[in-house]
Amino acid sequence: MKVALVQLDVDLDRDLAATRELAVAKVHEAAEDGAELVVLPELWLHGAFDPEPWVQTAEPLHGETAQLLREAAMDCGIVLHGGSIVERTPDGSLYNTSLVFDAEGELLAGYRKIYRFGFDQGEAAVMSAGEHPTVFPLLDIDDSVLTTVGLATCYDLRFPELHRQLLDQGAEMLVLVAAWPERRLEHWRTLLRARAIENQMYVLACAATGTQAGQRMTGHSAVIDPWGEVLAEADAEPTTLFAELDLSSVAKTRERFPVLRDRLRQPENSGE
Numbered sequence: 001m002k003v004a005l006v007q008l009d010v011d012l013d014r015d016l017a018a019t020r021e022l023a024v025a026k027v028h029e030a031a032e033d034g035a036e037l038v039v040l041p042e043l044w045l046h047g048a049f050d051p052e053p054w055v056q057t058a059e060p061l062h063g064e065t066a067q068l069l070r071e072a073a074m075d076c077g078i079v080l081h082g083g084s085i086v087e088r089t090p091d092g093s094l095y096n097t098s099l100v101f102d103a104e105g106e107l108l109a110g111y112r113k114i115y116r117f118g119f120d121q122g123e124a125a126v127m128s129a130g131e132h133p134t135v136f137p138l139l140d141i142d143d144s145v146l147t148t149v150g151l152a153t154c155y156d157l158r159f160p161e162l163h164r165q166l167l168d169q170g171a172e173m174l175v176l177v178a179a180w181p182e183r184r185l186e187h188w189r190t191l192l193r194a195r196a197i198e199n200q201m202y203v204l205a206c207a208a209t210g211t212q213a214g215q216r217m218t219g220h221s222a223v224i225d226p227w228g229e230v231l232a233e234a235d236a237e238p239t240t241l242f243a244e245l246d247l248s249s250v251a252k253t254r255e256r257f258p259v260l261r262d263r264l265r266q267p268e269n270s271g272e
């Protein structure tokens with residue numbers, strides 16, 4: 001399976017229409033280059049580090065950006081993980097929400113970021129927290145399950161317990177979208193590999209690049225296999241990162257080096 005991570009330059013001086021146009025153009029380019037699953041970064045339209053514009057730019061779940069992503073998935077005949085948007089619910093709450101559409105334009109999954117970033121960004125003060133670890137099956141054309149995908153957003157990466165829950169729900173691949181500052185690049189790279197190694201799953205991590213609220217974003221989108229090998233890694237420049245995945249390698253890795261089986265034998269998990 002060929003995947004593409006669109007490492008978009010999130011430039012908040014660009015107007016919303018131009019940013020949407022750029023994102024859709026990049027999705028089309030990736031699909032033309034053969035990607036079957038395309039991923040955009042966290043809050044690529046709204047920015048992730050300045051809460052001020054969020055209230056004005058928030059959209060309902062089926063708003064303009066969701067519609068655009070849905071159409072792009074259909075036009076390109078791909079599965080599109082649309083990064084995340086600021087979702088406004090009917091009661092006025094805001095969520096950092098990811099939407100995934102299939103090639104028929106069906107919403108495969110919606111995930112509201114569970115762990116909000118409260119350090120220097122204000123997300124925890126403005127956004128509500130999601131409550132549901134989310135996985136969804138990726139289907140082949142004959143409707144057989146190709147793999148099960150778990151979703152996470154940026155700061156979620158720091159919480160291994162969330163990824164264990166995704167694993168327990170059947171995840172064989174993690175798709176994480178982010179806007180991560182350059183000064184914590186080594187945390188990013190280390191934690192991505194740790195999540196892949198400890199859960200023996202693919203990790204596809206799509207990050208924004210550019211500067212947000214005076215902080216340089218790290219980019220360094222990456223694709224990591226279930227053994228923890230980095231299959232592809234971007235630098236800090238805007239780019240689209242491609243990788244070819246062998247989905248059978250998850251089962252092979254788990255069989256050859258069965259740490260997850262041993263975990264299930266622990267008394268507290270097995271009920272022994």
Ligand SMILES: NC(=O)CCC(=O)C(=O)O
Pocket residue numbers: 042048116117153154155156158178179180181184187
């Ligand atoms: N957008 C985020 O969640 C930022 C997380 C981050 O910078 C960190 O965990 O470090």
